[in-house]
Amino acid sequence: MLVIKDLEKFKSPGTAVTVGKFDGVHIGHRKLLETLLSEKGDLESCVFTFDIQNESKIMNNENRICTEEEKEKILGSLGIDKLILFPFNKDTASVTAEDFVKDILVKRLNCRLLVVGDDFRFGKDRAGDTGLLEKMSKELGFDLIVIKREEFEGSPVSSSRIREEIRKENFEKVGAMLGK
Numbered sequence: 001m002l003v004i005k006d007l008e009k010f011k012s013p014g015t016a017v018t019v020g021k022f023d024g025v026h027i028g029h030r031k032l033l034e035t036l037l038s039e040k041g042d043l044e045s046c047v048f049t050f051d052i053q054n055e056s057k058i059m060n061n062e063n064r065i066c067t068e069e070e071k072e073k074i075l076g077s078l079g080i081d082k083l084i085l086f087p088f089n090k091d092t093a094s095v096t097a098e099d100f101v102k103d104i105l106v107k108r109l110n111c112r113l114l115v116v117g118d119d120f121r122f123g124k125d126r127a128g129d130t131g132l133l134e135k136m137s138k139e140l141g142f143d144l145i146v147i148k149r150e151e152f153e154g155s156p157v158s159s160s161r162i163r164e165e166i167r168k169e170n171f172e173k174v175g176a177m178l179g180k
Helices: 027-039 068-078 097-109 130-140 157-168 173-179
Strands: 003-005 015-021 044-051 081-089 111-117 143-146
Touching: 003 173, 015 027, 015 097, 015 157, 027 044, 068 081, 097 111, 097 130, 097 157, 111 130, 130 143
Parallel strands: 003 081, 015 044, 015 111, 044 081, 111 143
Antiparallel strands: none
8 A cells, every 4th residue: 555645746547535534444434445445446546534643633642543553554454555644734624625625536636436424524614515525526527425324232333432432441342343
């Protein structure tokens, strides 16, 4: 897997992309990744995530389920072609949802297929959602697959839920939600 930190040098004939933090790479993330890999065809598979190592306001090291190195290892073992670590700072945090899709996903990544969860939110103030993506996919010519959230014991799986179970020392539940 190629790790990319500078999109200025990124070139691809076409990508299949999923976007998120992917902290812990839990069973919901794995469902997104499996769909991405099974539906990509000849496209390069890309996981787009933010390089948040220096942004303690977003997620400090104590709150992470896995390290960046562990995440890279997991994603690589699943067969992802490229991991994009996009810098997270004041400038990138102010990018609107529409500009993120147009300028980053379509223009820079040459996204032809986007796979996201049904609760996906993005862009400045998390204003973008799957409804906006549906509209923009038609306008900009990329395919969109929206995946229903995975559940465990009747509730949605999320990184924040896993962190809560870690705090409670419910490691059997943590393992189940991480797919272990």
